[in-house]
Amino acid sequence: MELQEAKNEFIQAWGTFGSEWGINRTMAQIHALLLVSAESLSTEDIMEQLDVSRGNVNMNTRELIAWGIVYRVTKKGERREFFEAEKDIYKVAIKIMKERRKRELGPVLETLNELKQIKSSDKESKEFKRVISDISAFGESTDKMIERMIKADENWFTGSLMRFLTK
Amino acid sequence: MELQEAKNEFIQAWGTFGSEWGINRTMAQIHALLLVSAESLSTEDIMEQLDVSRGNVNMNTRELIAWGIVYRVTKKGERREFFEAEKDIYKVAIKIMKERRKRELGPVLETLNELKQIKSSDKESKEFKRVISDISAFGESTDKMIERMIKADENWFTGSLMRFLTK
DNA sequence: AATAACTTTCAAAATATTTTGAAAGTTCAA
DNA sequence: TTGAACTTTCAAAATATTTTGAAAGTTATT
Numbered sequence: 001m002e003l004q005e006a007k008n009e010f011i012q013a014w015g016t017f018g019s020e021w022g023i024n025r026t027m028a029q030i031h032a033l034l035l036v037s038a039e040s041l042s043t044e045d046i047m048e049q050l051d052v053s054r055g056n057v058n059m060n061t062r063e064l065i066a067w068g069i070v071y072r073v074t075k076k077g078e079r080r081e082f083f084e085a086e087k088d089i090y091k092v093a094i095k096i097m098k099e100r101r102k103r104e105l106g107p108v109l110e111t112l113n114e115l116k117q118i119k120s121s122d123k124e125s126k127e128f129k130r131v132i133s134d135i136s137a138f139g140e141s142t143d144k145m146i147e148r149m150i151k152a153d154e155n156w157f158t159g160s161l162m163r164f165l166t167k
Numbered sequence: 168m169e170l171q172e173a174k175n176e177f178i179q180a181w182g183t184f185g186s187e188w189g190i191n192r193t194m195a196q197i198h199a200l201l202l203v204s205a206e207s208l209s210t211e212d213i214m215e216q217l218d219v220s221r222g223n224v225n226m227n228t229r230e231l232i233a234w235g236i237v238y239r240v241t242k243k244g245e246r247r248e249f250f251e252a253e254k255d256i257y258k259v260a261i262k263i264m265k266e267r268r269k270r271e272l273g274p275v276l277e278t279l280n281e282l283k284q285i286k287s288s289d290k291e292s293k294e295f296k297r298v299i300s301d302i303s304a305f306g307e308s309t310d311k312m313i314e315r316m317i318k319a320d321e322n323w324f325t326g327s328l329m330r331f332l333t334k
Numbered sequence: 335a336a337t338a339a340c341t342t343t344c345a346a347a348a349t350a351t352t353t354t355g356a357a358a359g360t361t362c363a364a
Numbered sequence: 365t366t367g368a369a370c371t372t373t374c375a376a377a378a379t380a381t382t383t384t385g386a387a388a389g390t391t392a393t394t
Contacts, residue, residue, distance in 0.1 A: 003292050006285045010299065013278040020271045022189040024382070035298055038291050043341080053384045058342060079339055079392070089301045104187045111180040118173045124205050125170050131202055132177065134256045191352070210371080220354045225372060246362075246369055 007036045011050070026052055027060040031069065034085035040073050042080045068095040094150055101146050109143060112136040174203045178217070193219055194227040198236065201252035207240050209247045235262040261317055268313045272306065279303040 011032040018028025029050055034041060041049075046057045061083050064070035069092050073082045086092050116133055120126040178199040185195025196217055201208060208216075213224045228250050231237035236259050240249045253259050283300055287293040 001282075001285050003285065003289075003295060006282050006299075007295065009278065010282055013275055017271060017275045020189050022187050026382075035302075036295050038294055054341085055343075055385065056383050059383090062342090081341085087298060087301075089298075089305045093305060104184060108180055108184045111176065115168075115173050115177055118168050118170065127205055128170060128174065128203050131254060131256075132173075134254075135202075138256045138260060193352075221371085222355065222373075223353055226353090229372090248371085 007033075010036055024060065026050070026056055027063055030057065030060050030083075031064055031085060034064075034070060034083055035087065037085075040075075040082035040084040042082050044080075046083070067099050097146050098150050101143060105139065105143055105146075109136065109139045112139065174200075177203055191227065193217070193223055194230055197224065197227050197250075198231055198252060201231075201237060201250055202254065204252075207242075207249035207251040209249050211247075213250070234266050264313050265317050268310060272310055272313075276303065276306045276310065279306065 011029050014032035014035075015025045015029040018031075019025040030046055033046060033049055043054060043057050043061070046052070046061070047054055050057075061070060064083075064085075065072060069086045071084050071086065073084050075082060086095070112132055112135060116129065116136060118125060118129060120129045178196050181199035181202075182192045182196040185198075186192040197213055200213060200216055210221060210224050210228070213219070213228070214221055217224075228237060231250075231252075232239060236253045238251050238253065240251050242249060253262070279299055279302060283296065283303060285292060285296060287296045
């Protein structure tokens with residue numbers, strides 16, 4: 001298999017994987033492209049290689065930068081900006097967890113906490129409260145776990161925690 | 168806040184949360200509705216309460232059943248089938264992890280393993296291989312972690328592992 | 335200050351996903 | 365069997381999301 005062919009296959013696979021997890025396909029593809037590019041790429045480069053529009057590249061690179069997994073880099077003597085992916089996959093994973101925790105887990109936990117306040121005199125209300133509290137407790141634990149991972153030494157993944165988890 | 172109002176808010180929140188994670192909104196809403204319903208519900212009940220079509224309810228209940236987080240129940244003297252959600256939230260979480268691991272993580276790990284086989288003589292190919300191998304290793308560890316959680320005693324969540332993770 | 339090089343915006347178009355609902359299929363009781 | 369009660373299917377319609385591209389905005393250079 002050619003290198004270029006392999007790269008393209010990876011870009012496809014990463015795009016599919018991303019969209020299965022609620023991440024827009026092009027965003028995941030741009031991320032994949034940057035991951036496997038030796039050099040940093042310009043907007044124009046990305047447009048060409050993925051055959052998408054300027055607006056689309058602009059939108060998604062900004063989003064990737066907001067997630068903290070792609071960096072803007074400048075080159076001397078160049079007006080244009082270039083993009084480069086964070087290649088440390090553990091850092092990438094942590095940044096993604098951090099971002100999704102903030103954007104999606106946070107809001108749902110807030111809602112659950114409000115709903116837990118409902119007065120529960122009758123049996124049905126008590127049952128409702130129990131279900132909500134269970135989910136909330138689970139969510140809080142997950143949240144704490146992510147928080148821990150984020151705060152942990154960047155070697156957490158190869159450290160004792162991970163060895164324990166993955167045998 | 169009324170119980171009914173609280174239930175509706177939960178159904179909304181759960182639907183939004185689900186769709187942010189690549190799960191179809193109605194599927195998540197049906198799941199939420201069943202979670203907070205004291206009694207098991209018929210197709211008709213779900214249609215009414217969520218104001219969606221019969222086909223939609225049929226499709227999504229089947230999917231929820233395929234995920235193993237909703238059960239079909241029959242009542243004596245009733246032709247119709249009723250639906251009931253698994254209320255043990257740890258079981259639900261495990262089933263979801265298991266299913267998504269199988270459906271989405273598995274395929275991507277297979278692809279990565281193929282791509283790792285590429286011959287890498289030049290520098291660029293070596294670099295590509297390194298990136299792919301890193302992602303693959305991360306994926307495999309995650310996979311093993313999920314496998315462990317699935318196999319673990321059903322109290323894993325409150326057990327030593329989880330206490331370690333969440334302090 | 336004018337121009338060129340580049341980036342950003344956003345309404346409209348394209349695409350993808352979800353939902354509908356009527357028709358076909360199934361099961362069971364009479 | 366028949367037909368009533370219920371479930372399933374799936375093409376078409378509705379909806380939601382993503383993408384485009386041209387115009388507006390910005391910044392650096394002359």
